[in-house]
Amino acid sequence: MVRPTVDQRIRAMLTEDAGRIPVVVGLCGAGRTSLLHRLHADFGPSESQYVNVERTATTPERFLAALTGSSPFLDTRPAPVALRPREAFDAVLAFLAGARGAEHGPVTFLLDETLEFRTFESFPGLRRALPELLAVIASSPNRFVLTSRYAARTARALSSASPKFVVMPMPALADEELKRMVAAALPASRAGAADADTVESDATIGLLASLSGGRPAYARAIVDAMAARSGVESTADPVSALAAEMEANAALCLMCAFSYELRLHRARGYGALKAILEILAEEEPLTLTEIALRLGRTPGSTKDYLSWLEDVDLVAVDQKRYRFRDPLMRMWTRLHCRSTPPTRETIGREVQRYVGVCAAPPSPPARG
Numbered sequence: 001m002v003r004p005t006v007d008q009r010i011r012a013m014l015t016e017d018a019g020r021i022p023v024v025v026g027l028c029g030a031g032r033t034s035l036l037h038r039l040h041a042d043f044g045p046s047e048s049q050y051v052n053v054e055r056t057a058t059t060p061e062r063f064l065a066a067l068t069g070s071s072p073f074l075d076t077r078p079a080p081v082a083l084r085p086r087e088a089f090d091a092v093l094a095f096l097a098g099a100r101g102a103e104h105g106p107v108t109f110l111l112d113e114t115l116e117f118r119t120f121e122s123f124p125g126l127r128r129a130l131p132e133l134l135a136v137i138a139s140s141p142n143r144f145v146l147t148s149r150y151a152a153r154t155a156r157a158l159s160s161a162s163p164k165f166v167v168m169p170m171p172a173l174a175d176e177e178l179k180r181m182v183a184a185a186l187p188a189s190r191a192g193a194a195d196a197d198t199v200e201s202d203a204t205i206g207l208l209a210s211l212s213g214g215r216p217a218y219a220r221a222i223v224d225a226m227a228a229r230s231g232v233e234s235t236a237d238p239v240s241a242l243a244a245e246m247e248a249n250a251a252l253c254l255m256c257a258f259s260y261e262l263r264l265h266r267a268r269g270y271g272a273l274k275a276i277l278e279i280l281a282e283e284e285p286l287t288l289t290e291i292a293l294r295l296g297r298t299p300g301s302t303k304d305y306l307s308w309l310e311d312v313d314l315v316a317v318d319q320k321r322y323r324f325r326d327p328l329m330r331m332w333t334r335l336h337c338r339s340t341p342p343t344r345e346t347i348g349r350e351v352q353r354y355v356g357v358c359a360a361p362p363s364p365p366a367r368g
Helices: 004-015 032-043 060-069 085-098 114-122 129-139 151-158 175-185 193-199 202-212 216-229 238-245 251-266 270-282 288-295 299-311 327-336 344-359
Strands: 021-025 048-052 108-112 143-148 165-169 315-318 321-324
Touching (some): 004 021, 004 032, 021 032, 032 048, 032 143, 085 129, 114 143, 143 151, 151 299, 202 216, 202 238, 202 344, 216 238, 238 251, 238 344, 251 270, 270 299, 270 321, 299 315
Parallel strands (some): 021 143, 048 108
Antiparallel strands (some): 315 321
């Protein structure tokens, strides 16, 4: 999937405005990792290095070995086995700051899930590992693109960092990108010319954009389901495709389950947080007092729980009223956070309800 606008913005920041460091944030499925892979291909493997921090941030010593062992850059000698955690992390910082390409010029590091450097803060002498990393990045002549799935945590981490860091939320897929995705999955030769015209109509593309929230992974799952159903139905319908994707073990259902569990495990108070999400799945937005009453806990403890959910972007607050950050995740919670799997009839009702919410005009701002 080509994302020309965001790709061009980041390339311009790296090549024309060398003092800026893009930090790309977005929920699961927003396309952050795909963006880094495109940039890696664009800059070339000899001048850029993609680093999956989430998968390699184990111990400082092992991370140093993973970072340098597969690097295309000069002076990437294997780390001595006897390095201590503090020494290994210092070597990581030195490598990120001082690595050079074949022409001895600056290089580009593409750090996926940069906040995972906090893993090292449990090691002796590394309580400020992430701030130290950010300071080194800001002062290095090398170029960096950072990503994170945690917008709130990223904003807090950067609050005292250099102003060179620029937070860039991943944009929603443009209608033209959605049209290309649909056309590739449902060519006229398979869907029939009339059906192809139908699925690429402005109304259908607009509905697909609303249902997916503009996220590439969500849109891809729905479009793939449309393609799978095109041979057995008269038209490829995004709504019925979404209903199919909300059944247990479907791709989009599993995607929501992954994001739900991942974020909850990164927060605290696991059981109570699940209870709050179930409350908001039943009704939203709700005030702190309303949630506390339904939860059966004090407003003080409930406020702590809600702050932990905000910290991992599962809930958002506006005018002191709380709601799900991701409306599709709310529908998934209503369907699958129960003792028995949902029936197809239940899924159909919830999808229609979700479609109604997506199609509804935005509410006017509350007056204080």
